[in-house]
Amino acid sequence: MYITITPQKLGGNYSQSSADFVGYLEKENQGLEQEEMEHFFNQYGDEFSAEEVVKDIDGNGAKLKKKEPKFYSITVSPSKYELNRLQNSSEDLKKYTRELMKDYVQSFNREINGRPVTINDIKYYAKIEHQRTFKGTDKQIRENQPFAAKILHLKNEIRSIESGSMEGSVRKREKEIAKLERQAPHQQDGKRIVQGMPKAGSQSHIHIIVSRKDASNSFSLSPGSKYKASEVEMRGKQVKRGFDRDKFFDRAEKTFDKTFGYQRNFAETYKARKDFIKNPKIYFASLMKLPTNEKAIAFKLMRETGIPIMPSIPTNQAQLALKVFNKLRKGLDVAIKSSSIGI
Structure with a gap:
């Protein structure tokens, strides 16, 4: 389970409207019949239009400055397991x-009119997506890039030969292209992985857009607060502040496990x-304290995440921690960032 929380920012200022982001989330509905579309939903309804979402979110940013986020994007990406x-992917994720958004509000160390924040105090909309495409930042694209560059160069040469501006063998270059296509390190269904290619397998995930202001448009609720959980004196009164990220991420996993009876392995937590x-x-x-079968699954999960497991493990635990984990920590850096707030 990977969860990111990011403020929508454009250049030096935050986006003044949610229209672009909401439009981006509508991309999977293009060309589909009404009954096949995934609609926006929230705690109380299942079918909200993009226009309704934009109007509601944009109208809920009273007194926020240009350099303050008007809304946050939460992306929830369950693992294939x-x-x-x-x-039922769609209904179960809804x-x-x-339930997740109840965990979200309970992670605020805030009070509204003397009581804790509740689910009724936030304004959010969510959407389920079932596809992902390879991006330029993906490992597969980056490591295939040298092959892609050579293939593009050869294709340009072929066009020049066919137009008469260059001499050479088209057939020879086509053979070189075919060879490079096979040699590219990352393949999917027998084809070189390229940017924009849909990822294979189940890719269902959740996008949530949540207003910075509470539902009454009076109080600011920022999951990007640098304060975890504290109190400060304002105008002679003790005021609670902060958002407990660790609490939210931990509860999000426990809620999933409880809701669907999922047996989470140690390495997944x-x-x-x-x-x-x-x-x-x-x-x-x-x-190392895990039962043998759970330990085996943990190492399998670590390999699938892309963590470089060393072939031989020193018997001395301190030596292992120094020689192995200092190296492995770099391998998990991206994954850990995916489970933290992106501010």
Whole structure:
């Protein structure tokens, strides 16, 4: 489970309207019949139009400055193992989203009119998407890039030969292109992975747009607060502030597990990924205490995440922590960032 929370920013200022972001989320509906579309939903309804979402979110930013985010984007990406646990991808993810947003509000260390923040105090809309495409920043695209550049160069030469501005063999270059296509390190269904290609397998995920202001348009609720949970004196009164990110990410996993009866492996937990980066010795000690079958699954999950597992493991735990985990921490850096707030 990877969750990101990001403010929508354009250049030095934050977006003044949610229109572009909402339009982006409508991309999968293009060309589909009405009954096949995925609609925006929230805690109380299932079919909101893009226009309704934009109007509601944009009209809920009273007194916010240009350099303050008007809304946040939460992206929830279950793993393929978590998705396999679902019976009906769309309906199950809607159910989970509504429970997740209860965890979201409970992670605020804030009060509204003397009471804790509740689900009724926030304004959000969510949308389920079932496809992902390869982006330029993906490892597969970056590592295929040298081959892509050579192929493009050869194709340009072929066009020059066919137009008469260059001499040479088209057939020879076509053979070189075919060879490069096969040699590219990352393939999918027998084809070189290129930018924009849909990713294979189940790719269902959740996009949530949540207003910075509460539903009454009076109080600011920022998940990007640098304060975890504290109190400060304002105008002679003690005021609670902050958003507990760790609490939110941890509860998000537990809510999924409880909702769908999912048996989460140690290596899949947010706490484990966090310990891997900050306390590798603690992570390793916990890993080695796992039952044999769970340990095997943990190592499998680590390999699938792209963490470079060393072929030989030193028997001395301190030596392992130094020689292995310092190296592995770099491999998990991207994954850990995916489970943190992107501010």
